[in-house]
Every structure is written in structure tokens, then in C-alpha cells.
Amino acid sequence: MSGNGHTKTATLRIERFNPDVDEKPAFEELQVELVPGKTVLDALLEIKEEQDGSLTFRRSCRHGICGSCTMNINGINMLACESTLTDHVNEEGLVMVRPLASVPVIKDLVTDRSSFWEQYQLIKPWLTSPEDVPEKEFLISPEEVNSLSNAERCINCGACYSACPVISIDKGFVGPHAMLKAFLRVSDSRDSNHDVHMTDIETLWDCTTCYMCATQCPKDLEPGQVAGTLRSLLVEEGKVPRTLGVALTSTFRNKNPFEMMHADRLAWAEGLPLQDGLAEPVDALYFVCCLACYDPRAQKIAQAMVSSMEAAGVNLGTLGSEEVCCGSEMQRIGEMGLFEMMVEELTESINKPQTQQVVTTSPHCFDVFSNHYPDLNLNAEHYTQYVARLIADGQLAFKGEINKRVTYHDPCYLGIQNNVFDEPRTILQSIPGVELVEMERSRKQSLCCGGGGGRMWFEGHASGAHLSHERVREAVSTGAQILATACPFCLNMLDDAIKTLALDDQIEVKDIMELVVEAI
Ligand code: SF4
Ligand code: SF4
Ligand code: FES
Known part of the structure; x- marks a missing residue:
């Protein structure tokens, strides 16, 4: 933080833009005194009052209630009135302030949120009263209130909407805020017509369940997480997109969503040193995943895992035919x-x-075992966590080199949803020759590949726009020759994108496990 020993100052690097006169946005740096308790909104008000009256931003309540002061602070959407400057300045005393993304800028930090409200209207957010209205108030039980997951605390600030990757490519998507409101209504016993809130939101199948929206909600709500609840209502009525229905039926019949024979589940492992984890003690049980079992490209991850663990002296076993x-x-x-x-x-x-x-x-398997299998007696880890530990313990060492520039794509189910950001990078940095470079959007601000939440089997409503294409272009812009990831879903999506964009002469996608086996 800059200062003369007595007065500390903070520099606000503010994105300024007036579409009426400016060709493009530009940053302007303005200083304010840095004192404890001063919020970003206080700083903006001070600048407007004392330095530049043309600086434009919205605010009203100044107490985190109205949602009007939402802006992007250091890459994350937040309420400026609840964001203390001292929490956000970096070592140089700098804080970056930008308008919300995915909505047009009216001026400086003021955005046009019309699309946000149009999507909100789609779910008809009002309560539909029953015919037999009680004489006094409607009573709802404390249990019912709990089941609403605090959704009634939403202040319509737009932070989730602006952070949503699907919204960034398709304004027709219903959006996290509207899904949350629909959830609130269909969970409310005072509402007499739940169907009315669900009729115009068929685009909710486009949600990739990346949960980026939840990471940026200033009220700690979970708008993306309600997608599953809303979808379950449609599933009960048989209103499921055809291709998703096929995946569901296949899972019921074949124990995998790819319409493959269960008996062929371990065909990829023929000749590999893999133990029967049910018949003998093993160091670790390897849960392979349907995609890595049946998809020829993803099978290479599983094969690399088995070979690498053999090199590390790990006795690896599977559930055999009991893996589903x-x-x-x-x-x-x-x-x-x-x-x-x-x-x-x-x-x-x-x-x-x-x-x-x-x-x-x-x-995906790691996430569900860790968070949704209440009676599991084992410790579940993603392979990057396990392998990073083997490297740290000296049990896995590299003899070869990969002299390439590599960038890493954070899978949402691993990073955003389970905070595993460091281990994949630790592995990559341990491989001799690898030069690791970061994409503009990484770690908590990573961009979803578009393959989660059932989207592996469902094309979605956005015409021509694909998150995976955007991600590959971002990777190419780093100059990386390898786009590394640690998820068979991401691998599949990004591999397809590279081929479709005809960029295979510039970059290739590899799972980290493939790089590990290459360098052993
Ligand atoms: S989970 Fe992801 S795709 Fe779904 S609404 Fe939230 S941010 Fe958008
Ligand atoms: S869910 Fe959270 S981020 Fe989204 S509009 Fe409501 S309060 Fe804002
Ligand atoms: S000014 Fe109302 S939420 Fe910030």
C-alpha cells in the first residue's frame, strides 16, 4: 500500500466507458485515503464528490439490501457497499473495479440489466393464491422455511447472473437468479399453481451445474444447486429432453449412461496390472468412471493411471463388475x-x-462420493490429490521431460466445487521441462467447459455458441502447446472443440495423468 508513513492510500483502477463518446472502455486510476472500514462504495462516492463528478455508478441502501451497487471487484462480482477496501487492495494498494460482465454498459459502472429482469419475469415470480384463502395469515411451518435454503434472502443483485458462463454465451438461458426464484415458489405451500412458474423455463436444462453462480452470490445462496430440484419436478412428469432420457434409461438398464454393455466395463484394462479390489487388500481402490471405461479417448487416462501407479509401487484395485x-x-x-x-x-x-x-x-465421481454418499466408509480423493502426495513423498519420480508450454483448465467439479486448485498445478510443475502458464480465467474464476449437469448428452438451446470453443481459444492465446485438464468430461469437450475449430496444429488437450505417464 502506498503512503508517506502517516497516510495510506489505495488506488482504484476503474474501468470507464461512455458509449456515447468513447470507442472502447479504458482504465483510469484514482487515489483515495485508505482507512479501516472504508468500503469500495465509500471510495467511489469520495471520488465522485471530490475528484470526478462524472464517475457513474448505482447505489441506494448502502447496507447490502437493494442490490444496486453490484460490480466486479478484482474479478469477482460483489456488493461495493459491503466490500471493505482494506480486504481487496493488493500489496501495491491497487484494487480493480469494473462493471458487471454479460450485460451492456450504460456508463462506467452502470449496466443495463433488462435481460436479467426479462428472465426473471419468465418464471412468473408472484405467488398464486389458492381459492380458499385463510381468514387470517397463511402459516408455513419452520421445517418448510428451512427447506427454502434461505432462497428468500435473494436481493436480485445480478452477481450470479453476470458470473454465469451460460448467460455469457446465451441471454435466452433462464439464469441462476430466476431458477432460484422458481425454486422458492414451487417450494412454497402458499402457492397454489406451481406449474405456472415452470412452463417457460425449458432452458434450465442448459445449466451446466458449474456452480460459479454460488461462488459469487453476496448472500451465500446456491442458485445453481436448485437446478437439480427443478429438473426433478420435470423428470417426475416425464418432461426430459430426449437425449437425456436415453442416458437415464441406459443408466437404469446398463449401469452406465452411454448405452454400453456392463460386461465390457473393464475391457480397457486388459493386460494391465490391476487387482481385484474385492478379493484382496489393495493400497487404493481405483474408481474408474463410466466415461473413462467406455470412451476411447478417456480410456487413455485410466490406462495412464494404472501404468503410473505400477511405476510408483502402488497396489491398485478396482471393484471389477461391481463398479457401476x-x-x-x-x-x-x-x-x-x-x-x-x-x-x-x-x-x-x-x-x-x-x-x-x-x-x-x-x-464428478470424487464430488459425489465426497458430498453425497453419506454412508461411505472410505476417504475419497481425486487422483490429482493422490498423485501429488506420491510425488511429495518421493514415491513417484519423473525420469523424462516434457519441454512444452502447458496451460491448465480447472474442472468445475474439482476446483470451484471442491477447492482442489493446487494439486493439479503441483503435479504439472513437478514434471521436468513443463512451463506452466495460466489462462486469463483460472482457479475460482475459471470458465466451465460446458460438459457438466447432463450437458454431455444435451446440446442446449444456444445456437452456434459453445463454452468449450471459448475456452480453447483462451488457451491458444497463452501460447501453450498443451491444454491440460484433469477430468474425462472436460477432456472430451475440449478435444472436440479443438477438432471443430481446426486448431489441432496449434494445441492439443491432455489429461494430467497422460502427461505423468509420459514423463515417468
Ligand atoms: S450452475 Fe453454472 S451454468 Fe448453472 S446457473 Fe449457475 S453459473 Fe449458470
Ligand atoms: S442469488 Fe445471490 S447473486 Fe443471485 S441475484 Fe440473488 S442475491 Fe444476487
Ligand atoms: S447500495 Fe444497496 S446493496 Fe449496496
């Missing part, structure tokens, strides 16, 4: 009955082996 779909995507699609069935079946199998450790290929 973990149900993660079924839960996100909203098929709760099927999901509960998978949880029950798989919990029984996974608890059998004599090991304390289950290691997954996919962040």
Missing part, C-alpha cells in the same frame, strides 16, 4: 430415484474392500 455409474450426473439431471438407487448399490460395494482409500479418475 456413481450417479453424479443423474443427480444433476434431477433423476433422484435413480440416483438414490446408485448410491445404495455402490456404497455397499465400495465399503467392502480392505482399504481406506478410494481414488477417482473423474472430479
